[in-house]
Amino acid sequence: MNIVNRLTLRHLKENKRRTLVTIIGTIISVAMVTAVATLAVSFLDLMQRGEIENSGEWHVQFNEVNASQIDELRESPLIDDLFIQKDSGFSLLEGSQQDYRPYLFIKNFSEGSFDRFPISIVEGRLPENNGEIIVSREIEAIAGVKFDIGEEIVLEIGDRYSEIEDIYGMDDTFSFRREDGENKETLENITAETFTVVGVMERPNWETPWSPGYTVISYLDEGELTPDTTVRASVIFEKLNRSFYENAEKLAEDNQISLEQVNYNRNLLMYYGVSRNEGAIGALYGISGVIITIIIIGSVALIYNAFAISVSERSRHLGMLSSVGATKRQKRNSVFFEGAVIGLISIPIGIISGIGGIAVTFTFINSIMSDIFATSEKLETVVTSGSILTACIISIITIFISTYLPARKASKISAIDAIRQTTDVKLSRKAVKTSKIVRKLFGMEAEIGLKNLKRNKRKYKVTVFSLVISIILFLSVSYFTHALEKSTGMWLADINYDIQVYLGEDLTAEDELIVEAITQLEDITEFSKIKRMSLSSWVEEEKVSDPLLEMDDGVDHEIKGPEEEYYYQITIHGFNDAYLEEYSEVIGADLARLNDPAQLGAIIIDTISYQDWDTGQFVETDSIKLQIGDTIDLYHIDWHTEDATLMETLETEVLTDIYPMGVGSRYPGTLDIIVSDQVFQELVHSSEEIQMEVSNYLYINSSDPTETHQQIDELITGSMSIYNYHEMREQDGQFMLIMSIFVYGFIVLITLISVANIFNTISTSISLRKREFAMLKSVGMTPKSFRKMIHYESIFYGIKSLLYGLPISIGIMYLMYYFIADGFSFGFDIPWGSIIIVIIAVFSIVSVTMLYSTSKVRKENIIDTLKQENI
Incomplete structure (x- = not known):
């Protein structure tokens, strides 16, 4: 080992805190890359085994x-x-x-x-x-x-x-x-x-x-x-x-x-990576690429900052080496050697930590799956040579990128510049000029704090960059979580109950007693009783949903209706009073107006989620374009003669995208309308033909669906029938739980990297400013003023980082939305809740870190600190 590398090792040992923070940050980034690769392989393995258990092993x-x-x-x-x-x-x-x-x-x-x-x-x-x-x-x-x-x-x-x-x-x-x-x-x-x-x-x-x-x-x-x-x-x-x-x-x-x-066997083939839905595959690869890029950017930001600070600290040391004959190549290689040492320690530990972390996570998840879902398939930690190699390559590339720029800078440091430190401080009056408004609004402490940031512009930019990266990391993953829940909700939107009981068309008094007995069963947590009938309507073009306009058969010319208006199949749902009251509170409807038969008020489900079978894309769109107060004419059609008879006209009381229990998502050209039992009876009594077309259903959620199913079996008679959808909902819930644990676990890891990044940058920056703080104290700055200055610096850091971080994050969110839109089509919306959390977190993290760091230098002796030439 040559003398330059020996000196590099000594430098690492002497700066134990910074070296440890860098190693920990690198371990976290390597562990996260390894965890993501292992997670992807293991999760696909689970889905493959689960689908084989469900439908068999065949292609x-x-x-x-x-x-x-x-x-x-x-x-x-x-x-x-x-x-x-x-x-x-x-x-x-x-x-x-x-x-x-x-x-x-x-x-x-x-x-x-x-x-x-x-x-x-x-x-x-x-x-x-x-x-x-x-x-x-x-x-x-x-x-x-x-x-x-x-x-x-x-x-x-x-x-x-x-x-x-x-x-x-x-x-x-x-x-x-x-x-x-x-x-x-x-x-x-x-x-x-x-x-x-x-x-x-x-x-x-x-x-x-x-x-x-x-x-x-x-x-x-x-x-x-x-x-x-x-x-x-x-x-x-x-x-x-x-x-x-x-x-x-x-x-x-x-x-x-x-x-x-x-x-x-489309599901099994999809889990093997074979699908005709190019949109879904494109979304998968696109989102995976964005996530891996986010991990690499976060890791590079952390490790780059560590090496950049290291070069800054070692500038005089490197200058002295240059003065005794060290070449540019030797100085550059000293930084690469530092990166290699960090990598040799961090990569093996990171890989083991990533695999171990995933294994522990799987153990926790499997216990939940066993207790709640009683599934025989468990998540197994699948480690492949490909996933390990991928983690190693990405980690090596990350460390190389992080060290490349600092290494180039180190190679260009001359002996005179390094000893004089002319590259570290280059000031002009213009460079530290601040607005007079700052002093008037916030005082002298704010002005000094802002000048300090301008004077240490490079470190200021590094800190802001770290914060911006942290904001981007968190918001990107938060949006991914939001989009995942949205797309999964579209995929699994049709069933929002455990058990459906078909009650028949004409309920007798005896049938009503059976329904009452069913709803009183001990394990039932929620139920809705629905009367349902199908009617028709024609809608003007300006109120028709866009997908229906694009369909060739949007205008139904066979059924006689108003000229050039679009045919809609209407499903009227009449709910029992108790459930309608609960549902009305959720969506903000006026229950009194809904219960008034003279008003004929209705709740319109104005959003549908469906899969376009031509493209394989899941689409969320408007079912109809109505405003509050608009009316809908209801027609009854005699399908033998195709004659349409106007029945009643409903008025739109509420427009909502929240589906009540027992109402599933539809396709373009269909519309779900919710009415009270009183309004439903008013519609039914307007025609004897409609009375023969009413169906009755009971939808149930239960704490023990299997037991409830058996109990209902013993009660129902005649034309009643029961369908248990609990297993389907169970699989959906299992999928969402697993994905939520993984995604939020990913957010925790992202947060750890971000906090380590910010802490490392700010604390090192504060440490290097010991002489500056000592000088301010020597000319009369009180502890209170010093704290105010630090607070204002924290605020300036936060504001600057948010001004850059939020627009970039929104841009990345839209990029992720663009990839997701290949498989799932829904409107782009910004997760404002996550943005508020980020704003609070940024100011909190910066403030806490700066206060912690300054507490370490607050007790320093002013004279001793001023005597030190390099800290």
Whole structure:
């Protein structure tokens, strides 16, 4: 090791506080880069495993393929694995206590399918031949029918058929058809098969709450397939890349498979980074790029300031080296060597800290997920060579950038300039001139404080730069959090309840007693009872939402209405009094006017969130452009004659974007209107035809949705039916909780870097101004005046940093919004709450740091301090 490097090490040891702050700041930045990389890999791993648990491990399914097509598919070099399934059909479940779920739905799985689909055996074993079957535990829990292991059952399997709707075949996605309390479905093409029950499983995740049949699974022997038998082939591709969808479609075409018979496991593919929604992928990469850039900028700012201050402190030292023959290269390399030493210490510790921090965070999150969500999938710390290498490269680049400019400056320091310190202080009268207004408004202390900042302009700029970076870091991440919540809310906006109970069309007195009993259940925390009907309206062009104007079929020419006005499908929701009162308080509506049938006042939901299936983009926009007091004409349409009859005219009382419980987001051309029960009855009584088209619903939130579901099952009768959406909401809540913890954890790390940055810069700057403070005290500045001067300096720092930081932050927010808008379209709004927090935090941090730093020099002896030539 040469003498220059030895002197550099000695300098680091002598300045332990600054060296320690630099090392800690570098460790935090390296840890954050490592944590972000590890988090990304681990989170994708969780989402992949979670989706496999939910829908199975497959990439694409080819429906209605025969044995010869299966053989051709298996020979394709694109395919890694192929396994088959077959839907046999429905069989009536004798003794079922659920009128709306009267069937068993029989699926047949090949041997390979059992390993790839989420089938959880509770008791017994999987089927091993065609005559064996496993049943769902839900059949006993919900339908009240118990099958014992070893029991032999005969199932008459057929296709669903309904006259009231176009249902024919084995479709399990449509609810059971009933009308006026009577069944409107039958089974056709019935064949009898005998099975032995060999196992009991948990309800499969792919079975929807509204499914008309309980899933049972039998064995499918591929060797017994006839040439005419068609099955579903589930395929796992050898490689997943951006050409996946094109390859899958070409594979289907080469094997004469209609593209309509091709299904994709889109969520799983998206978590593997394969998506047709280029907007979502663009948003992901764009936001990731902005976040990584923010981390690098924050790290560079911290480490650069440390090295810049180090060079300033070492200016005379470097000048002395130059006077005894040190070359420019040696002086420059001394700074690079300092950076290398910091890096060798910080990078390994930072990587270990980042991985360890994420592991501890995952442990905490997993305990929450286990206690609240009862999920079997846990976050696992996935460390890849790629993530570690990425963290190392970014950290090395960050340290290099941070040391480059100070190293160049060090190489240019001459012996004379360094010893005289002419580069540190260059003053002119103009340079320290201040406005007379400052002294008049704030006094002499403010003027001296401002002159001090101007006199130490370089350090002043470094401190302001640190504050600006801190402001940008915090506001950028805050906006990212806000945008994430907004976009996720758009994605998951449709369901804001745990349980939906369909009550039927015409409630009897007995039905009302059942509803009353349901709402009195112990675990129910909130409910809304809704009467709902569909009407129509035509709206003038200037009041129509922009997406509807852009649609080719915006003006409905088939249905006779006012000329050149746009057709709207209106859904009227009549709420029970108690819930409407709560909702009115939230949105600021006048309940008395809403309850007055003579007023016919209404609440208009004027904002919709929907996914544009052409672009894959989630869009938030106006549903209609109305003002308070505007009216809407309601029409009833006879769909046989297409004649429209004007019913009533509603007046707009309130416009809101807050959806009440049980009302989900819609599409352009639809409008949700909320009215009181009294106004709803006034509308219904205006036409006998409307009275026949009213549906009644009950929406429930519960502290124990599973128990509440079972209790409601025992109460409902006739045409009532229940749908439990709790699991879907549970997954949504889990996603939001995890993302919130990660994002706010990221904000904490950002704040640590920012505070370390500001503290390091200001405290070092104050330390270097010991002689200046001693001189001021020597000419009569009192402790009170000294404190006032420091306070004013803090204020000047804060004001200057905010003047730069806020506009730049808003610009970066808009850049992030631009990337997010590729996948989610909503208006750009500024998080004013975060800006207020930043303003308070900036002045607080600067003030506290300066007071702490000055407290260290306040007790210095004036004479001893003035004698020191370099501090």
